[in-house]
Amino acid sequence: MAKESEKGSDRPNAAARKGDRVVATNRRALHDYHIEERVEAGLVLSGTEVKSLRGGKAQLADAYAAGDGREIYLYNLHISPYEAGNRFNHDPTRKRKLLLHRQEIRRLSGFVSRKGLTLIPLQIYFARGYAKVMLGVARGKKTYDKRHAIAERDAAREVRRALREKTRERS
Helix, strand or coil, X not given: CCCHHHHCCCCHHHHCCCCCEEEEEXXXXXXXXXXXXXXXXXXXXXXXXXXXXXXXXXXXXXXXXXXXXXXXXXXXXXXXXXXXXXXXXXXXXXXXXXXXXXXXXXXXXXXXXXXXXXXXXXXXXXXXXXXXXXXXXXXXXXXHHHHHHHHHHHHHHXXXXXXXXXHHHHC
């Protein structure tokens, strides 16, 4: 599990440390969910899946994680078949086991059993040669929360634009 200082800001890319290579990012997750906590987990993959991931062929759009209290699996993660894999290729959307400590599995299962919380993958990346997934314990946003976030982003953009024009006038 990532330490508090490694978690970074609300951006999913802040979770990846120096030297790690991000394969896929779930940008839609920050729009649709409030991320309450982040957890790093390993992925159990076949050989051709690793080669496809190294080529950047993964989609996190509809993926989610769920468990039964003993193990946690990642569902609907689409990893495209490896072109040179031939007969050794895998099912692109099969469920994939996540590697977590027993205490983390119990804690995350407790979060999911509460109303309104779910586990969603925020990004997939390679850390020290191993495929990792950054999971977010998330609560769904309401429509008005999404509109508020869009309004804040637009206001910040206007402020940046005004400051940029002001500095150009001085030059």
